[in-house]
Amino acid sequence: MTEEIEQIARRYARYTALGAVVIAAVWHLGYDLTVTLTGWSSFRWPVVALAAWIVYSAVLVVGALALSRTGRGPGRIRELALAALAVDVAVIAAVRPEELLGISDWGWGSVGWLAVMLSWNRPRWKSEVTAFLAANAAIMLAAMAVSGSLDRVSIAKYLVVIAGGVTMQLGYMAGCHMLIARAEETVLLARRLAADDAWRESAQRIHADRLRRYEAIRDVADGLLKQLANGADPGDARVREDCTAGAMRLRRLITEREDVPDELVSVLRERIDAAERRQVLVTAPPFGERLPDLPDGVREDLLRAPVRALDGARTRARVTVSAMSTMVSVAVVADNEDLPISPAPVREPSGVVVSYQRQGGEVWVNSVWQGP
Amino acid sequence: MGQQRLAGPVTVALVEDHQVVVDGVRSWFGPPSPVELVAQGPTIESVRGVAADVLLLDLNLNGTMVVDRVGELCAGGQRVIVFSEHEEPETVRAVLDAGASAFIGKGRATRETCLETILEVAADRPSVTPPMAQAIATDEGPHRPQLSDKERAALLYWFQSMSKASVAARMGIKERTVRQYIDRARVKYAAAGRPAPTKEKLLICAIQDGLVRPDEVTVYTSLAARTPSEQE
Numbered sequence: 251m252t253e254e255i256e257q258i259a260r261r262y263a264r265y266t267a268l269g270a271v272v273i274a275a276v277w278h279l280g281y282d283l284t285v286t287l288t289g290w291s292s293f294r295w296p297v298v299a300l301a302a303w304i305v306y307s308a309v310l311v312v313g314a315l316a317l318s319r320t321g322r323g324p325g326r327i328r329e330l331a332l333a334a335l336a337v338d339v340a341v342i343a344a345v346r347p348e349e350l351l352g353i354s355d356w357g358w359g360s361v362g363w364l365a366v367m368l369s370w371n372r373p374r375w376k377s378e379v380t381a382f383l384a385a386n387a388a389i390m391l392a393a394m395a396v397s398g399s400l401d402r403v404s405i406a407k408y409l410v411v412i413a414g415g416v417t418m419q420l421g422y423m424a425g426c427h428m429l430i431a432r433a434e435e436t437v438l439l440a441r442r443l444a445a446d447d448a449w450r451e452s453a454q455r456i457h458a459d460r461l462r463r464y465e466a467i468r469d470v471a472d473g474l475l476k477q478l479a480n481g482a483d484p485g486d487a488r489v490r491e492d493c494t495a496g497a498m499r500l501r502r503l504i505t506e507r508e509d510v511p512d513e514l515v516s517v518l519r520e521r522i523d524a525a526e527r528r529q530v531l532v533t534a535p536p537f538g539e540r541l542p543d544l545p546d547g548v549r550e551d552l553l554r555a556p557v558r559a560l561d562g563a564r565t566r567a568r569v570t571v572s573a574m575s576t577m578v579s580v581a582v583v584a585d586n587e588d589l590p591i592s593p594a595p596v597r598e599p600s601g602v603v604v605s606y607q608r609q610g611g612e613v614w615v616n617s618v619w620q621g622p
Numbered sequence: 623m624g625q626q627r628l629a630g631p632v633t634v635a636l637v638e639d640h641q642v643v644v645d646g647v648r649s650w651f652g653p654p655s656p657v658e659l660v661a662q663g664p665t666i667e668s669v670r671g672v673a674a675d676v677l678l679l680d681l682n683l684n685g686t687m688v689v690d691r692v693g694e695l696c697a698g699g700q701r702v703i704v705f706s707e708h709e710e711p712e713t714v715r716a717v718l719d720a721g722a723s724a725f726i727g728k729g730r731a732t733r734e735t736c737l738e739t740i741l742e743v744a745a746d747r748p749s750v751t752p753p754m755a756q757a758i759a760t761d762e763g764p765h766r767p768q769l770s771d772k773e774r775a776a777l778l779y780w781f782q783s784m785s786k787a788s789v790a791a792r793m794g795i796k797e798r799t800v801r802q803y804i805d806r807a808r809v810k811y812a813a814a815g816r817p818a819p820t821k822e823k824l825l826i827c828a829i830q831d832g833l834v835r836p837d838e839v840t841v842y843t844s845l846a847a848r849t850p851s852e853q854e
Contacts (some may be wrong), residue, residue: 276795532728535709535729535752535753535756536709536710568730568784570756570777570781572759574760579778583783605792606781607792609788609791610784612784614782614788614792616792
């Protein structure tokens with residue numbers, strides 16, 4: 251479901267960008283080229299107009315390639331925008347002064363579409379496209395002033411073309427932007443709903459799991475109480491050990507929360523449970539809630555050596571996790587005599603460093619990951 | 623101050639609602655212990671007014687967490703040691719910030735470690751139990767103390783290893799130096815937190831012992847109190 255919606259949003263972004271390219275290309279081929287060729291004799295310098303058409307085409311291709319690759323305008327657009335404005339100036343220069351506001355002067359009406367493509371989906375697209383369209387309008391106004399065509403009819407023509415062009419270009423951009431923004435919002439909402447579902451599901455699973463473990467502990471307690479009622483000696487070391495182990499499990503169950511645990515914590519809890527089933531006395535202070543996101547492979551490297559130490563613990567073990575926003579440290583202290591240890595710290599390819607130490611019949615295995 | 627304590631046993635009041643824990647603690651303090659339990663009750667009110675060197679406080683009383691009462695208890699200069707199974711770093715930091723002198727994790731407390739912590743706190747010396755080491759080392763709050771890499775490493779190893787001796791072996795230094803790193807970190811932590819009467823005593827003692835110099839103790843000021851240029 252979420253994937254489908256994300257796909258739709260991606261298509262919105264892609265096809266609206268494609269739309270900008272198609273409009274610019276169709277305009278450029280259908281109008282600009284036709285006017286240049288059919289009005290060849292009416293230009294003062296027709297070759298300049300053709301050269302401007304070719305430069306326009308080059309900028310269009312660069313913009314189209316960037317849009318097809320990344321879905322947004324090129325990384326650096328200043329030179330391209332200046333080239334587009336140069337097209338504008340060149341066409342103005344190529345037409346005869348009396349044709350300044352005529353149909354042959356195709357440049358100033360169509361370069362706006364280049365600006366639309368170049369600034370597409372860039373972070374500051376609004377100010378970029380506005381600045382370009384303003385520059386374009388200013389250039390034309392300056393050309394009118396130079397050629398002395400600032401009469402009422404010329405000004406009216408000028409305003410009509412500017413208003414028409416700007417409305418279409420900005421309107422298309424703003425419309426598409428709103429469409430994409432709505433699509434993205436929908437994706438975020440869908441993701442949040444999916445995350446909620448996942449959270450609810452795992453919380454239910456954890457709850458069920460805790461009930462199951464609670465049952466198991468109750469059985470243990472039942473058994474012990476029956477033993478004591480039937481005359482088992484509380485002074486007997488074995489009976490006392492069983493009681494302590496039951497109390498440890500109960501204590502952890504009390505301090506554990508209903509929250510969805512981190513995957514690293516889940517693995518450790520699973521191994522602690524397994525150790526306790528082997529009658530190993532495990533102490534594990536609460537692991538905390540906020541573990542940072544770990545890059546691929548780090549979790550496995552963090553867990554491997556400590557879990558091996560825990561799995562091989564004979565009678566007792568202590569499991570600790572320390573975490574900061576860019577550091578996670580997992581440690582096990584256990585009476586594990588068989589664990590092969592390395593005297594020097596072991597550096598895993600993921601960046602995790604594992605240290606070993608033996609002291610007084612215990613082994614201390616500590617794996618540490620330091621983020622960037 | 624430490625010498626004065628030798629005159630008689632250190633007196634302790636205990637707030638704890640589980641009789642089995644009360645009995646356990648009482649047995650730890652039985653003679654020939656240097657510590658004497660002078661009062662005990664299931665609520666904070668039940669030991670109010672009792673003069674004791676140290677108040678040992680369970681955080682979860684009849685199902686209610688009393689973290690927010692620690693500040694009020696410390697305000698009068700009472701040394702408070704929290705004794706709880708809620709060893710989450712956030713909880714430990716909250717009670718230390720409120721002025722508690724130490725935090726003992728119920729899960730791992732032994733007679734020896736508990737007595738050691740009580741005696742250190744009674745003498746206003748820096749005491750760092752493993753849950754405190756973890757809480758101080760992983761503090762990323764805006765007013766966190768500036769710990770050196772070695773101090774932070776010593777704290778983390780102290781929390782995660784078996785003993786201070788193993789920390790010393792891991793860091794390739796003397797055990798005495800490990801203690802110094804850990805104690806200095808505790809003093810810095812106290813200095814960075816909100817001023818509380820008991821923390822001031824700890825700082826004075828730490829200066830007297832040469833653990834820190836007076837100019838290293840910067841008393842916390844709220845960010846809001848600073849001028850804009852200082853905040854940059």
